[in-house]
Amino acid sequence: MKNKILVLSDIDSSTKGILTNAVNLAKIIAGEVTLFCVKKPTDIVKNESQLSAMRTINEKFLKTDNEIKSTIAAISNHEKIKISHTISFGNLKDEIGKRIEAIKPDIIVLGKQKSKIFSFFGDNIIDFVLKEFSGTIMITSDKIEVAATTELSLGLLNENKSLPKNEFKKALVSFAVKPLKSFQIHNNAKLKNEIASPEKIIEYIFEEGDNALKNIDNYLAKNKIQLLFVPREKRKIGNLANHINCSLMLTN
Numbered sequence: 001m002k003n004k005i006l007v008l009s010d011i012d013s014s015t016k017g018i019l020t021n022a023v024n025l026a027k028i029i030a031g032e033v034t035l036f037c038v039k040k041p042t043d044i045v046k047n048e049s050q051l052s053a054m055r056t057i058n059e060k061f062l063k064t065d066n067e068i069k070s071t072i073a074a075i076s077n078h079e080k081i082k083i084s085h086t087i088s089f090g091n092l093k094d095e096i097g098k099r100i101e102a103i104k105p106d107i108i109v110l111g112k113q114k115s116k117i118f119s120f121f122g123d124n125i126i127d128f129v130l131k132e133f134s135g136t137i138m139i140t141s142d143k144i145e146v147a148a149t150t151e152l153s154l155g156l157l158n159e160n161k162s163l164p165k166n167e168f169k170k171a172l173v174s175f176a177v178k179p180l181k182s183f184q185i186h187n188n189a190k191l192k193n194e195i196a197s198p199e200k201i202i203e204y205i206f207e208e209g210d211n212a213l214k215n216i217d218n219y220l221a222k223n224k225i226q227l228l229f230v231p232r233e234k235r236k237i238g239n240l241a242n243h244i245n246c247s248l249m250l251t252n
Helices: 015-029 050-079 092-103 125-132 167-174 212-222 237-243
Strands: 003-008 031-039 083-089 107-111 136-140 154-157 180-186 201-207 227-231 247-251
Touching: 003 015, 003 092, 015 031, 015 050, 015 107, 015 136, 015 167, 031 050, 031 092, 050 083, 083 092, 092 125, 107 125, 125 136, 125 237, 167 247, 180 212, 201 212, 212 237, 237 247
Parallel strands: 003 031, 003 107, 031 083, 107 136, 154 180, 154 227, 180 201, 227 247
Antiparallel strands: 136 247
């Protein structure tokens, strides 16, 4: 039985990159991908009569559906993986909650890109998803591809280097370049020399402060990290996603 991957994204310029990463993830963990797009009616209808509003919503639905089908077809045909999709109009959190309950996904994928209509930054969607969904969450970059090859470059942020037995993490690690890179933030710490541990992990330690995330992001870029594992319980995930350019994987 395949693992269910639910992608939450508005249809904009970032969607192709987000779906590509979700499809690559599906290849690694033997998954199937469903794209869910939800829009708020208030962002579509402006001071119109009921009849006019319904016409506008129907027109927007057809336009969005065509855009989704076009984007999906290009990726699905190239990657040889089927992508299903659903569109909904309504309250963002209500509709997302219903979709999570209906699909019961194993992993939820969110895009980083800010959007006027759908944005976990503007609508606190990431906090809502963390509350509603106890599984693994991927906040993916549309600019840095998470490759489904043995060239996948992984990092760990403030995680136990023994690598907890999360099935998805184990699958991704099996595809990754070794050694992995560990990035730790501590008080009054100095950056240590690159020393590989017995677990084949190289550790970098950063001093806690205002520039910690900026410095870490610089090292992520230097090491060409594509995917960074982050503990789910870490606070201010939205702020972290806003400062780190690669994709994030939130695991228990």
